[in-house]
Amino acid sequence: WKYRDWVIDAFNKDMPFDQFTIEQLAGDLLPNATLSQQVATGFHRNTLINTEGGTKADQFRDEQVKDRVETTGLVWMGLTVGCARCHSHKFDPISQAEYYQLYAFFNSTADNNSETPILKVPSDAQTERIDQLTAEAESLRRRIADDPDRQQRQLTWEQDLRDLVGQTEKDAEDPDEGWTVLELSGNSVDSSVLTSLPDRSLLVKGRTGAPDEYQATAFSPLTKVRSVRLEVLTHESLPMNGPGRASNGNFVLSEIWFRTGDGRELRFNYAAAEHSQPDYGIAKAIDGNDDTGWAINGAPEGSMNRNRTAWFVLPETLELEPNHALTFKMQFHQKDYALGRFRISISSDEWQDRPDLSVLSPLLAIPETERTAEQKQKLETAFLQQDPVLGPLQSQLLATSKELQQVRQSVPTTMVLQELQKRRPTFVQTRGEFLRTAEQVEENVPAVLPPLPPSEQPRTRLDLARWLMQPDHPLTARVRVNRIWMRLFGVGLVETENDFGLQGTAPSHPALLDWLAAEFQRRDWSQKQLIKLILMSATYRQQSVNRVDQQTIDRRNLLLARQNRIRVEAEIVRDLALAVSGRLSPQIGGPGAFPPQEDGVYAFTQRAKSWRTRTGADRYRRGMYTWFYRSAPYPMLETFDVPKFNATCTRRDRSNTPLQSLTLANSEAMYELATAFGTKLAGQTEDDEQRLQSAFRQCVARPPLPEETMALNEYLKQSRSRFDTEQQAWTAVARLLMNLDEFITRE
Known part of the structure; x- marks a missing residue:
């Protein structure tokens, strides 16, 4: 989740897209890389890890590297470079050798089908507390070490323990005492x-x-x-x-x-x-x-x-x-x-x-001059715990050390990329099989694209990242602009936003795509400025009402004579309900959240999974923070077409199914929010029509038509006759409004 926080923070701060790219692909290779820049490399640690019995680490490391190559090609260049894994690309000018030249950039990372390397990422408060506790512990150790009579008291204590050795173990120490x-x-x-x-x-x-x-x-x-x-x-x-x-x-x-x-x-x-x-x-x-x-x-x-x-x-x-x-x-x-x-x-x-006599007595039998450093340390620790002079200081030291350990254990970790000291050689793989190697290749980029700047040093991921952001690179800016356009209009200027190759569709407005890409670079790769530029255009601000005169000319609205209706993404569906109910938590960042879920859902998965529904504000966090089991996503997200997380997805499918309506009406998570919205409406002092109009506006961002107001009034009347309380009647109205198509659709 630390990587997710990094991404959210980068968007909120409008990090330039070139910096956004370089830090994710090669933040660890930047000079004097900061903690944040290392966290950013978590992007390419989202590959699958296979820890099943009998798996070969090298084979699945190879799969991870290939995933990184293909993801980089798809996300930044809109190219299906994965088609050149087993043979040269059938349609685009990318040879198999060039695929493995790209592979070489990612072939020398330290991870090997494992979670390591990981990075501890303390918060500012944790860092401050760790430094404070470390200083306190060091001060206590110095005070203990500076006691001039400590050695003599320890000798006396050791002799007292020897006197106990002849007693029974129960007399010496009862392990059940106090339990x-x-x-x-x-x-x-x-x-x-x-x-x-x-x-x-x-x-x-x-x-x-x-x-x-x-x-x-x-x-x-x-x-x-x-x-x-x-x-x-x-x-x-x-x-x-x-x-x-x-x-x-x-x-x-x-x-x-x-x-x-x-x-x-x-x-x-x-x-x-x-x-x-x-x-x-x-x-x-x-x-x-x-x-x-x-x-x-x-x-x-x-x-x-x-x-x-x-x-x-x-x-x-x-x-x-x-x-x-x-x-x-x-x-x-x-x-x-x-x-x-x-x-x-x-x-x-x-x-x-507490000191264990069964452990200490063998140490006491060893002459002091013959004890190892570890044996001396065990005796000294046991003595300090019982010494009347230094015992209080030792107790403080133990308490401080205990808290220090707890704080350090609470520091979150995240998976990151790290480069090996010695680079791995890279070979073309015959038919893409990692055990069948052919000629050796070095890091390079496809010849059809601008070349890498000359360098006498071996190429690294940092060179690749900087090459992607070169002003003369023909794809990066266009691909990113096209994806932002797709998010705002439902369809990109290039409809096949994940394929800018020969099999992809031509741009519907090529001059506009070129101009926006140039503006994107001219505005220092600012994504917020690009979005603002598009949002303020007359094209974006059109109505999405269907036009009869357009049906025969441009049925799919590729020429943008009107705006498109777009159903919101899966994570946002519940966010809308959280917002209108007044329950939405404003917290940004942090670990994954566990919203309400019906009992027994994960009893059907291959491996038992726990789902401890949170209470308080954590229960009402945005959908992007929902805990995600890769093999078994949160069911409500799946219902609304969240993609599988085992492969790169740059464009989601959108479906309309009866199950979606049933989920909005009856799922535990949505019913809870409808109840909260209904309770809020029931507690307002306005008359029924004012409350209905307000509720309708909150849900669909427009006033209701007269016939809609009439239907809502009739439904409220029926609900009052069916239920005992005002709160229940208004909850029924809330469920109705939250089940409207317009509620989850951007008009």
Whole structure:
């Protein structure tokens, strides 16, 4: 979403189109590239990533590079360069060798069918807080290090610990002290069976093979809860003794949270674990991202199938009535990788790391002069936690470090392009097959277009981006102008806006296209100025009313004797309802939003997906922020022809179907907004006719005709006889108005 924010910000600031192009194609290669310029390269990280078992990274990296070549050709030049992947283009003067010369520009990026490289993109507030906490932590470390008596006190403390070694482990340290083990009952979304064992753990049995979600409920003996302990436990019935249900005994806990009996949903703000698999840290079980999680494979000592413990802390203490129900939810979004046995405990105290005598006693047996740096650090940390003099400073340091870790973990990341130090060689691929290589080629552009400026250095993506924006480039300005014209008129001056080649249509107004392209460059590539220029023209400001005299001469209105009617894009349909209802959130930027959606929609997808409908202002954000699963888009967007996101789309289809009307009238998201609009109308003090006229104007941007006013009055009268309240009657009117063709059509 950081890349999306970059695009929105660029349009709002009217970033010149040449800069807009260069930063997206090669922002990372600019001298002293800023964070923003690196984020811009996310444009070409929107290729598909295939992580299925048995896939070859090189093969799908090759597919990603080809996608970038073809997307660049389509978006900036309006050329179907992809037709030259397997053989020279059948119609346009682009040879197969020239295709792979373009391929060479993108062949040396560091990504390899993976999410990496990624870039942390902190906000200004996060950067300021990180700097502040880093300085505070460094100050505390200096104060601790400067204590002159610290070494002597640590020696005394170590001797005291040695005196405890002979005591029983329970006497030395009780791992359950301060914890209350819950008596759980549980169930599984995927029909697994959760059975309670005598030690109050739950053992999971039944089929595997699909993503799963556990719900474990218990009645809390405590009236205050601050921390939760999750023990993942082995069992002889599990693969490799577990504790997970995967074939190697592992698991991936995607998310964990819990809900109180009165409906409060509690999320943790801190997590720790005694062990985590690399790249599967415990913090990923509370990050709100279904595609990450906590796992335990990859232990340095090679011992995975053993009991492990994780601790979770709430932002503040939870107050409860006695014996209040708590329902813990654990999601496992990777097939087979669910937990096999676990136990949950709660505490009223905020959990903090404590020294483990079983770990410290072997270290105490090692002479001080023979200890490694890591062993010394473990003992020093344990001492500082218990020292009466430095303990408060150490607690402050731990709290500061904990907050610093949380802030750093909360910093959003985004995928970016990075160039390899050593460039990959590029070869023509026989029939487009990446394993069948022919002659080697270097970076270059098609000979039919202006040449690259001479250079003694190897060509890069930056050279390609600058070449696209050369004043003498015959395509870039025309293609962009034509697309803007298409957005404003429904059809471009070149109707085949994605094909300026020999198979494309000729411009309907070639001189106008040339003039607008020249003006676009003359106005420093300002898209806002270009749009204003078109909007103020008499051609744009025409009515879209159908003309009988035009039917035989220009039935498709290619000569623009009138304006065209255009149904708004899928994302804007709900935006219109948000606007008239008064619920539209003005927030710009930020993570994806989860608007209302009917239950069970994603039960039909190949992989289980969660949809946690947001509350408050996030529920009413613009459609462009709707969370988008590439394999399963938000259904309302699909109904209104949102394109598939697995390929480049420069022009959307527009359909008119009964399902669209049913969606406007009956979907949960639209009905909620119709209710809000109806409530607003019912609360106004004007008479019925004034309210109906106002509502009509808000929905279709014109006053109603007399016969329309009469029909609305009659419908309002009928609604009042059918429903009990004014609010319900006006909601019915709102639903009617929001289902009009004009409501979702730009006239």
